[in-house]
Amino acid sequence: MTARVIIQKYGGTSVGTPARIRKVAARIAETVREGERVVVVVSAMGQTTDQLIALAHRVTASPPARELDMLVANGETISAPLLAMCLAALGVPAISLTGLQAGVRTSGHHSKARIRAVETDRLRAELEAGRVCVVAGFQGVTEDLEITTLGRGGSDTTAVALAAALNASVCEIYTDVDAIYSADPRVVKRARRIEHISYEEMLEMAAVGARVLHPRAVEIGQLYSIPIHVRSSFKKRPGTMIVAELPMEERSRVRGVAHETDIAKVTIVGVPDRPGVAATIFEPLGEAAISVDVIVQSVSETRETDITFTIAESDLKQAVPLVRRAAETVGAKDVKASGGLAKLSIVGTGMLGTPGVAGRMFRTLAEGGINIEGISTSEIRITCLVSNAQAEAGVRALHTAFELDSLITRGKR
Numbered sequence: 443m444t445a446r447v448i449i450q451k452y453g454g455t456s457v458g459t460p461a462r463i464r465k466v467a468a469r470i471a472e473t474v475r476e477g478e479r480v481v482v483v484v485s486a487m488g489q490t491t492d493q494l495i496a497l498a499h500r501v502t503a504s505p506p507a508r509e510l511d512m513l514v515a516n517g518e519t520i521s522a523p524l525l526a527m528c529l530a531a532l533g534v535p536a537i538s539l540t541g542l543q544a545g546v547r548t549s550g551h552h553s554k555a556r557i558r559a560v561e562t563d564r565l566r567a568e569l570e571a572g573r574v575c576v577v578a579g580f581q582g583v584t585e586d587l588e589i590t591t592l593g594r595g596g597s598d599t600t601a602v603a604l605a606a607a608l609n610a611s612v613c614e615i616y617t618d619v620d621a622i623y624s625a626d627p628r629v630v631k632r633a634r635r636i637e638h639i640s641y642e643e644m645l646e647m648a649a650v651g652a653r654v655l656h657p658r659a660v661e662i663g664q665l666y667s668i669p670i671h672v673r674s675s676f677k678k679r680p681g682t683m684i685v686a687e688l689p690m691e692e693r694s695r696v697r698g699v700a701h702e703t704d705i706a707k708v709t710i711v712g713v714p715d716r717p718g719v720a721a722t723i724f725e726p727l728g729e730a731a732i733s734v735d736v737i738v739q740s741v742s743e744t745r746e747t748d749i750t751f752t753i754a755e756s757d758l759k760q761a762v763p764l765v766r767r768a769a770e771t772v773g774a775k776d777v778k779a780s781g782g783l784a785k786l787s788i789v790g791t792g793m794l795g796t797p798g799v800a801g802r803m804f805r806t807l808a809e810g811g812i813n814i815e816g817i818s819t820s821e822i823r824i825t826c827l828v829s830n831a832q833a834e835a836g837v838r839a840l841h842t843a844f845e846l847d848s849l850i851t852r853g854k855r
């Protein structure tokens with residue numbers, strides 16, 4: 443293939459109504475007229491995925507994971523052909539493809555499958571024939587042709603994986619905000635636009651709740667050096683570029699504040715202090731594809747420790763029996779679990795080697811009367827566990843304390 447390909451991903455709000463799908467088609471048509479080869483990835487229309495999940499829960503309290511994937515994958519299977527029809531109506535040759543037809547091969551972890559490979563033969567043939575490919579995001583297929591989904595927000599990952607597989611020049615993520623901001627602009631009215639952000643910083647932000655991008659999309663982008671451009675589907679103005687190296691003047695201590703609600707805390711009480719115990723506890727969670735974070739092990743003075751960690755509240759039902767079984771195996775005394783928590787994080791490569799950042803974070807939360815129930819750090823991130831109810835106030839306080847507030851309060855973006 444000679445000409446380079448560009449990938450454009452349109453999120454749920456951007457294709458939320460028939461009129462919006464027509465607008466998106468017009469925008470794609472413009473890009474095609476500029477001579478680009480385009481692969482489009484679409485999300486389900488508006489709240490479709492939520493509605494399908496709710497529908498499943500109206501027929502049964504615990505839908506089998508495989509059947510749930512069979513159901514929710516349909517959101518994207520609907521939006522892709524609708525967009526392809528609009529393109530055809532505009533005289534742009536286009537074809538919609540499911541994840542399977544587009545060659546998206548995944549692991550078998552239903553609702554959180556990982557992309558293993560993209561077989562690009564079909565995509566390349568369609569592009570060669572001059573057609574725009576409109577790929578249903580979020581969905582893939584295992585070796586046994588079982589339908590899987592990639593986790594909420596996973597269409598971003600489909601887009602960046604296709605960009606990597608097709609060696610695309612850029613992956614454009616069109617969404618309902620016009621850039622990545624220093625905090626969720628819905629929560630912080632004075633959030634600041636970010637022109638450039640490093641993969642590293644964006645990965646940390648996404649991993650701790652900035653849902654503007656799916657974390658694995660950033661991971662793949664970094665791995666394959668795919669420039670990712672996050673921008674508005676309603677406005678022309680360029681948004682945020684995610685890149686490897688930041689321009690010098692854009693380095694600052696803390697670049698963003700992120701939050702994630704609906705976190706659960708699990709504590710295993712009275713764990714015997716000997717090698718192999720932590721492995722016995724965490725391995726079954728890994729096998730079940732349950733992500734664990736903020737792991738704290740208390741200091742042992744009595745040859746016994748407590749181990750506390752967090753998971754998404756939605757994983758709690760699946761995790762507790764696994765943890766109880768492991769706790770019994772290692773001879774621990776008890777397992778306690780509770781939900782209703784949130785993670786508050788500050789992120790920035792500039793905080794490396796800057797003393798006082800942690801102290802300032804904890805002092806800010808203390809002054810806001812916010813209790814910290816756990817702490818975790820990476821080199822460029824500090825996360826505090828707080829109650830759900832105090833999360834948004836905490837984000838605003840931290841945003842101000844780290845001098846991120848923009849001088850102007852923005853209206854609708």
Ligand code: ADP
Nearest residue numbers: 453454455617618622623625626628652653654
């Ligand atoms: P899409 O449907 O296009 O994938 P999402 O709802 O998944 O859109 O992501 C966009 C949303 O992410 C925004 O509406 C915004 O509320 C939220 N968001 C959270 N953190 C940030 C941030 N730091 N910058 C921009 N948006 C953010």
Ligand code: ASP
Nearest residue numbers: 485491580594595596597
């Ligand atoms: N439709 C899926 C979701 O709502 C995937 C996506 O939009 O990226 O999570």
Ligand code: MG
Nearest residue numbers: 453595653654
């Ligand atoms: Mg999204």
